[in-house]
Amino acid sequence: MSAALDRLAGIDTRLYLVTDSAQCAEAGRTVAETVRSAVAGGVGIVQVRDKDIDDTEFLVLTREVVAAVAEAVAGTDRRVPVFLNDRVAVAGRLREEGTDVHIHVGQSDTPVAEVRALLGDAPLVGLSAAEDAEFAAARATGAVDLVGIGPVFDTTTKADAPAGIGPDRLGELVSQAGLPAVAIGGIDATRVPDLRGLGLIGVCVVSAICRAADPELAAAELLAAYGDGGAV
Ligand SMILES: Cc1ncc(COP(=O)(O)OP(=O)(O)O)c(N)n1
Numbered sequence: 502m503s504a505a506l507d508r509l510a511g512i513d514t515r516l517y518l519v520t521d522s523a524q525c526a527e528a529g530r531t532v533a534e535t536v537r538s539a540v541a542g543g544v545g546i547v548q549v550r551d552k553d554i555d556d557t558e559f560l561v562l563t564r565e566v567v568a569a570v571a572e573a574v575a576g577t578d579r580r581v582p583v584f585l586n587d588r589v590a591v592a593g594r595l596r597e598e599g600t601d602v603h604i605h606v607g608q609s610d611t612p613v614a615e616v617r618a619l620l621g622d623a624p625l626v627g628l629s630a631a632e633d634a635e636f637a638a639a640r641a642t643g644a645v646d647l648v649g650i651g652p653v654f655d656t657t658t659k660a661d662a663p664a665g666i667g668p669d670r671l672g673e674l675v676s677q678a679g680l681p682a683v684a685i686g687g688i689d690a691t692r693v694p695d696l697r698g699l700g701l702i703g704v705c706v707v708s709a710i711c712r713a714a715d716p717e718l719a720a721a722e723l724l725a726a727y728g729d730g731g732a733v
Pocket residue numbers: 519548550586587605606607608609610627628629648649650651659683685705
């Protein structure tokens with residue numbers, strides 16, 4: 502656990518934004534505008550997620566997001582990593598160009614060992630996991646930096662998501678994980694207090710920021726409600 506935490510040093514992991522291009526557009530903003538504002542409000546990790554575009558469009562989108570993060574943190578010492586959802590080839594291309602991007606994969610995506618074989622040791626790798634066997638397999642790879650556990654609450658953002666497991670079950674899973682863990686699914690400022698003290702390193706949101714009228718304010722409110730998360 503401590504080796505994995507070492508690799509996250511310098512990152513404020515408490516609030517993790519996963520982008521949704523359609524939600525940002527419905528709110529009248531680009532993804533990059535949303536990210537710039539949300540990072541200004543305190544988001545410490547960004548994941549680019551869009552299931553409806555091809556790799557070329559995803560590459561362009563990710564470059565925009567990387568630039569938005571750089572603008573938001575300019576003049577500070579903040580380290581705000583950008584993860585790509587699933588697109589290992591796109592991540593490889595960006596890393597070859599010298600852009601520091603990272604990867605989040607699910608249980609049905611590119612296996613973590615393959616991600617490492619393709620991208621090497623440097624990028625952070627996140628993995629979705631939700632049961633003991635998945636945590637054990639993740640630990641055995643020695644290649645997973647953090648796990649995403651969800652959905653903690655019901656969500657409409659992810660079409661095929663099962664019902665939320667609730668904070669009590671989440672807490673049990675976090676204690677089994679043995680890896681730094683973030684929670685995802687249906688999280689907003691009203692529910693964030695229920696996720697304090699569970700051993701999480703942070704919470705992930707999509708609609709709570711992408712659909713917000715003011716992403717900077719939404720991020721600041723989420724962080725105020727979460728505080729230090731009850732400490733890991
Ligand atoms: C931080 C984080 N946790 C979980 C997920 C879900 O990933 P996955 O199960 O691969 O589902 P998709 O997001 O690909 O639909 C995530 N994206 N991020």
